[in-house]
Amino acid sequence: MIVTIEHAAGFEPIEQVLRCCDEYEASLNLTRDKRYTRIRITVDQAYSELFVRLKSIVGVAKVETTGKPYPLAAREAKSAASVINVRGIEIGGSDLVVMAGPCSVESREQILATAHAVRAAGARILRGGAYKPRTSPYDFRGLGEEGLQLLAEAREATGLAIVTEVMSIADLELGAYYADIIQIGARNMQNFSLLHACGSINRPILLKRGPSATIEEWLLAAEYILAAGNEQVILCERGIRTYEPFTRNTFDVSAIASIKHLSHLPIIGDPSHGVGKAELVPQMARAAIAAGADGLIIEVHPNPAQAWSDGQQSLTFEHFEQLMNDLAPIANALGRQLNPNVQALVVS
Amino acid sequence: MIVTIEHAAGFEPIEQVLRCCDEYEASLNLTRDKRYTRIRITVDQAYSELFVRLKSIVGVAKVETTGKPYPLAAREAKSAASVINVRGIEIGGSDLVVMAGPCSVESREQILATAHAVRAAGARILRGGAYKPRTSPYDFRGLGEEGLQLLAEAREATGLAIVTEVMSIADLELGAYYADIIQIGARNMQNFSLLHACGSINRPILLKRGPSATIEEWLLAAEYILAAGNEQVILCERGIRTYEPFTRNTFDVSAIASIKHLSHLPIIGDPSHGVGKAELVPQMARAAIAAGADGLIIEVHPNPAQAWSDGQQSLTFEHFEQLMNDLAPIANALGRQLNPNVQALVVS
Amino acid sequence: MIVTIEHAAGFEPIEQVLRCCDEYEASLNLTRDKRYTRIRITVDQAYSELFVRLKSIVGVAKVETTGKPYPLAAREAKSAASVINVRGIEIGGSDLVVMAGPCSVESREQILATAHAVRAAGARILRGGAYKPRTSPYDFRGLGEEGLQLLAEAREATGLAIVTEVMSIADLELGAYYADIIQIGARNMQNFSLLHACGSINRPILLKRGPSATIEEWLLAAEYILAAGNEQVILCERGIRTYEPFTRNTFDVSAIASIKHLSHLPIIGDPSHGVGKAELVPQMARAAIAAGADGLIIEVHPNPAQAWSDGQQSLTFEHFEQLMNDLAPIANALGRQLNPNVQALVVS
Amino acid sequence: MIVTIEHAAGFEPIEQVLRCCDEYEASLNLTRDKRYTRIRITVDQAYSELFVRLKSIVGVAKVETTGKPYPLAAREAKSAASVINVRGIEIGGSDLVVMAGPCSVESREQILATAHAVRAAGARILRGGAYKPRTSPYDFRGLGEEGLQLLAEAREATGLAIVTEVMSIADLELGAYYADIIQIGARNMQNFSLLHACGSINRPILLKRGPSATIEEWLLAAEYILAAGNEQVILCERGIRTYEPFTRNTFDVSAIASIKHLSHLPIIGDPSHGVGKAELVPQMARAAIAAGADGLIIEVHPNPAQAWSDGQQSLTFEHFEQLMNDLAPIANALGRQLNPNVQALVVS
Structure with missing residues (x-):
């Protein structure tokens, strides 16, 4: 420099x-x-x-440093791509990692059934919201700590690692106590106080792209966390806001390829939010992988029609299993592995 | 209901x-x-x-209630438009209210000189940032409490009320101690924890529209504050993100007219952020007023070329005075007054 | 140069x-x-x-020439703003010029009634579509030459000049035979063959901004016409496509101010297409004028609910008259006149 | 119906x-x-x-018919996906079809060298512009008929079929005389006169999506051609206009998956225009195929740095060959073939 x-x-x-x-x-x-x-x-x-x-x-x-405004996040800051280790699972390595689960944790039955189902299909990390950012103050905002406890229980039962969203500095410590990865949601991507606080948490941060953030703004948000001392940042493309009404967002697959050129950080794709329609999720999951994503995060629910949130974009257990089966040969064609050693995942 | x-x-x-x-x-x-x-x-x-x-x-x-998802913010919730009283200044009434000042508080000289200048030109509220949301972690982030103290000093010296941005729940109390109006910035428009906390603050909240928020999402953000117990919400249009590169944002003047149809809350325009170019600010200030805005917030700096932030969009004292002079007859043509009784504003 | x-x-x-x-x-x-x-x-x-x-x-x-990619359209190409004369009406001078009329010419009764009504309220140019660009091939596409004849008849009856859209090179000659101003619609803003052909037509061209055209692309489209030999180009802002669903388009009022800085060409505003909701048209008409527009084009229909196209955004005769009455004092406050000598407009 | x-x-x-x-x-x-x-x-x-x-x-x-506004283009209009036959090449069948070549035809040497190179790498159709839509009237607009003749010569020499853009009704007949597929460019997607004229041409039409067209508007543009009598329409996603500045456009991969759900028409992806950066084209080509595209159109140039247009997004021969080699196993993983029988393509 x-x-x-x-x-x-x-x-x-x-x-x-x-x-x-x-x-x-x-x-x-x-x-x-x-x-x-x-x-x-x-x-x-x-x-x-x-x-x-x-x-x-x-x-x-x-x-x-690099001529880029985000010296720590830039490709040139490191000689190799970053690999982030979560309970033995490597994100950013040659294996693809799939995170799956419901939008919100709704009940013990729901989260346990989902955890078993997605693990059987090859997912290695369980997603589930305990604190939900909701556009309306009158919508269901999550079970809070009870939700976190249920996630931890599901981890015990399945060996899956846990990723969950935290919305405020006040909840960060609690989130880190229960979860393995802390998610910063799209709407908080430029909540700079929260980003700064993530710098002192000993947990990987899954940083979603803001709904209208440029790629540079997104990497600068990652830079906030890196500069504050936490080098474990995983990026997540989840669709941007455009004029197109058919899809919920426009899933910016090219951002995945762009990040791979610009940064050493791992990136995963969230096709569920990216398009918002369950029937398009499988094709977009494939596209994300083909563009170079290191993994996926997918919404899965025992009964999407009855989900308390995001039902329209959630897959059934059956459809999720089908998606995983279809992804494996594509991963191989790209020289990567999708969950090669499920057997090794037995609860320790 | x-x-x-x-x-x-x-x-x-x-x-x-x-x-x-x-x-x-x-x-x-x-x-x-x-x-x-x-x-x-x-x-x-x-x-x-x-x-x-x-x-x-x-x-x-x-x-x-109204069929609208934001029952408290909706036009139908009240028989008349809301008028918010800040130290005797009515926002949302027949008088237009102008807030002006620098992007960031930089020094005692800078803020005092600006306060005197904008007051002489007819502004009634002083803006100035002590906590600055910055896209890069390496940019100047404001003077913090020292900045708040300087703002309070400028209020003593001029009688102007104070509006300043707060970025986290932790700073809310301090902000409310020093300032008359708390601003929630565009990037925090869906920081729901912060919105909720604003509900218990005894200060009017100036809620800026998020850079890619729909009008409905914006009113739902206001609803968070209203539902949490604070009825004093002032909306502020500050430009939305579009594909157009010539202006910093696209100043959505039609959102001002739309809000007047949909809500009883007062709304002001921020042409400085709206277009990001000082040379276009006067025309856009006029347009905002013509579309029905209850006031304006304008960036003014003693020496824009030397400003620590947002210099390109800040007006000089001279240009601000010219803008105020040009606005007065338009206000009258619309049946409104621009600052009719400056003399009454002597420091008490 | x-x-x-x-x-x-x-x-x-x-x-x-x-x-x-x-x-x-x-x-x-x-x-x-x-x-x-x-x-x-x-x-x-x-x-x-x-x-x-x-x-x-x-x-x-x-x-x-100017460092700008559109040397002929650039401000610097001329010492003063261009004023375009249409049957004695000056567009781009100190008077504001209002064009008004239905989206489509539907019948003799409809167009004559509208022509008389808008003339009485102060409009000086009659708009009306004979060839309609329709998103669906199954929608009404206009009366064609019969529509042009009815427009000419309305001109005879009222003294109003005529503006109408032409969609293809094949119809350009016929359009120029009947109409005083040829409109190139938003969807054809980059139909370069048509633009080039407009260069050899002896009629002013009203060039609408494309729904997602940048200001620079728009001025380059004007440059096509200027470079092909026709110096009479009037620009028209009609709203751009953004993510906001409440308005049909986002009426980019700042583009009006921007064009005034960048070019010598006159510009008018089309709030009817800009917002697509009749109830917001009056405020946006005012905003356009306040931002520096040289005039307006407004959709007016005897019975908007029965209009064959664009009924939602058309004003009744009564609302149009009200709008014109409200605009006059704002025009004066800006040092301009709205239709000062209606009496002089008697049919010659 | x-x-x-x-x-x-x-x-x-x-x-x-x-x-x-x-x-x-x-x-x-x-x-x-x-x-x-x-x-x-x-x-x-x-x-x-x-x-x-x-x-x-x-x-x-x-x-x-189907409840959709584009009855002829809708999935439900046919029992199976449409397959379009161009000189024995099937577009929309199980084989993937790659079109490749320079943005503009520049010279005999350039187009012949490119034709031989892309054919050797597995492309089956040669692209090349003879009439170029250019944003500025001062840019190179193509060689015109001379360009068409050179394309025809390249077809004779290699057996590749030819796709080229036509910009006006006047050039349609000439284009159809020389080329096998007529391309309607993004800027002309709503040039309804031109679309209608395409209905009576005995050539498949490659209809690019407009830069800010919704999926529905795009299918309605296809409907214009279908309703006018030409059933051979191939859709082409080429990126939409968003706020993101890093890529030239945002390549909407989800539109490919969406079209497959909504319509029976074949669709190909144009990653070259979609992202506008050669270094991202390979990943986006893969993503398009993974999302279900029936083929690709790729810009290839003997010397991209010297290209008269679009050099930044053009691949060298070597990179194109690499891309084709990388695509083949992904195509197989999806149950499709990429150009299985090149040997059968000998010039007849």
Whole structure:
């Protein structure tokens, strides 16, 4: 990275940069003219930590890394793609990971039945909402902590890891206590206080793209979490808002390919929200994988017609199993595996 | 409003509804068949309070009011438009109210100079950001409480009321301590936890439209605040995200006219964010007023080229004065007044 | 403007440029280096004609004018705003011009009644569709030449000028025979063959913005007509396609202000298509004028509920009269006149 | 389909409907009450021809088929998906068909080299523009008839079929003389005169989706061609206009899946225009196929950096070959074949 210091800032910031570099065993090269001092730094460890430290030195005009505004999230920040490990499941590696489950946790029967069904079909992570962001204040907003407890119970019963959404800083600790992955929903993608707080949570964050966020804004939202200290960010494309009324959103499959070019972070696709129609979910799941997604998150419900939320886009157990069967050969054609060792997933 | 109770729910909820109605001196009419009991209620006071009470009774299947999903925000909820009083300034009445000031509070000199200038030109409320939502984690995020203190100092010096943005529940109390109006920014329009918390704050809320929110979603966000107990909501159109690159956003002037048809809440226009180009702000300010806005919020800076944020869309003192002079005759042509009694605004 | 010729092109193009400049009495300054010859030209007449001539010389690499990609439509191409004269009515001058009438010409009674009513209320130009672009092939597509004849009859009876849409090159001649202004509809804004053909028609062209055209694309569409030889282009903002479902389109009022900054061409607003709801048309008509529009085009029908097309957005005679009465004081507040000399409009 | 005739229309239209049905050997059932006569018709042949005939009978109030506004394009109009045969190549069958070639025909060398290269890699149809729709009137607009002749020459040399765009009715006959498939470009998707004229051309029409067309509007545009008598329509998704700036358009992969649900017409994907970046084309080509596309159209150029148009999104020969190799196993995983019998394509 390159640090720029204006002449008027004096020697103090220069000294601090040098000390910092020593601390991280970084090598450097310094040039100085009448207006600027520029220090080019190479470091083999803790790149992002050093970046944030240098940024914070008073008198440092700018710290440039990749030319991209999101230095920590950018492809160039790492030599290889990030792989995030959740209870032994690798997200971003060569295996595709499928998360599945209902929109909302509704009851013990519902969540346990769904957990068993999706695990049998090859899913490795269970989704389920305990805190639901609802457009109307009068809609069902989730079971709260009771929902979290039911998710934890389903994990015990099946060995599936748990992903669930948290909507406020106040609920973050509780969410992290029960769940393995914390989801930040689309509407909170630019809730910067919440993003910042996610930086100090010891859980991977599943960061959904905002309904009208550009790819750059999305990566900058990820950058908030990375810069605050949490390197475990998984991106999730879930459709953007366009003029088209036939689909609930426009599932931006090209964003998946774009992220793979721009960032080292893993990305999964959410075709359920992406199109909002169960009958189109299988084709869009395939398309997401074909475009390079590292996994999927799919809404599955024992009885979609009776779901308390998002029934129209939820698959039945049967349709989910069919989808998984159809995906496997496509994954293979792409040189990836879909859930190769289900047997190894026995409850420990 | 109409309360529906399913037969299976028994007599308990019916009794509670009747008691509630007695408490509010509401008159009612009850019909009952094999499946449902329906109670039609007329009340002359505290309509929204009663609505929320009835909603919360266990066993009540639904409470319908206007046919619109936002019963409290809907035009039909009140016999007249809402007028919100802030330190003697009426927003939503026949006078137009102009809020003006810098994007960010940067220093004592900057905010005081701006406060005096915008007051002299006819503004009645001072805007200024102490907590700034920034797309990048590396941008200036505001002076925090120091900024709030400077705003309060500017109020003392000029008599202007203060509006400022709050981004998290944690800062809400502090914001309400210093400011007269709390702004919820566009990116937080669906931060439902924050909206809910605004319901218990004794300050009017300036609720900006989300960058890709529909008019209905916006009114539902207002409904969150109303349903949580705060009836003082002012809406603010600030441009929506479209494909057009020439303007920063597309300032949806028709949303102003639409809100006037759909809701009793006051609405103001923010042409500065709406178009993002200072040279177009005057025409768009006029257009907002012509479409029925109850006021404006305008970014003004002593030296826009040096502003720490949003310089491109900020007016100089001179251009702001020119804008106010040009607006006055248009206000009159519409049967409204722009700041008729500046003299009465002397510091008390 | 600046002409650039590559060295490899030899002397032939240079000589031709010089001859061309002589012909137009243009003064020039030539610089030449190892790679390029650059000729800076100043001309007092027929700027656009000369521009197109120079462009067409073989060996000329480029002709730059304003730095904008639409040199003829750009503000800088002319010292003053263009004023287009239609049967004595000036569009783009200080008077505002209102065009009004039904979406489709349906019958003699309908068009004559409407013509008399809108003329009495202050409109100066009658609109009416004889060829209708319809999304479905099964919808009413207009009366064709019979419709044009009825429009001409209405002109005889009222003295109003006529504007009507033409959808294909084949109908252009007939349209120009009957009508005073030819409208190119939104869906044909990038029908480049049709635009080119409009260049050789001796009638002003009312060029509507395409439903998802950027401002730059719109001005480039105007440039097609200007470059093909017709300098009489009037732009018309009619709403763009966004995600918002409440209004038929999003009426981009800021495009009106933007065009006034970018181009010398007159622009009018079409609030009827812009919002698609009659109840919002009056406010949006005011907003368009306040943003700087040179006029309006409004749909008016004797009985909107019975209209063969666009009934939802058409005003009754009474509402149109009311709108015109409300607009007059706003026009005055902006230093413009709305129809000052109706009396002078008696049939000649 | 169901024909409705109002009572007031008398017996004449009823008689004509019955005669029509006899002519097409259709069976029918008639019901009649005081207001309407309704005739339910079943026919085994020429469904669309009969539909249009019945529509045109004076006195027939409506002819309903599927409940969809595009009865001829709707899934329900046919018992199986349409397969369109172009010089022995089946589009819409189990084989995937790839069309490839440069944006514009630039020279004999360019088009011949490209034709040989794409044929060797497995493409079966050659694309190339002779008439180019250009946003600016000053850009290269294609070689015209010379371009068509070069395409025909390339067909002779390679056996590839030819697809090329036509922009106006005037050029339609010439286009059909030289090319095997006529492309209607995105900007002309609602050029209804041109669509109607395509109805009488004996060539398949490749109908691109307009840049902001809904799926329904697109199918209605197809309906124009079908209703005018040409049943050979191939749809092509090429990206829609959204707020996202990273990609040229947003390639709406879900539209491919949607069309497969709504219509019997074949659909191909154009990832080159869909994303506008060569480096994303391979992933998006895969995604289109995975979502159910019947084929692809890909821009390929001998030297993209020197292309006269669309260089940024064109693949080199080498990258195109790579893409085709990568697609084959995905096609197989989906139960389809990508160009299984190249050897059979020898020039006849």
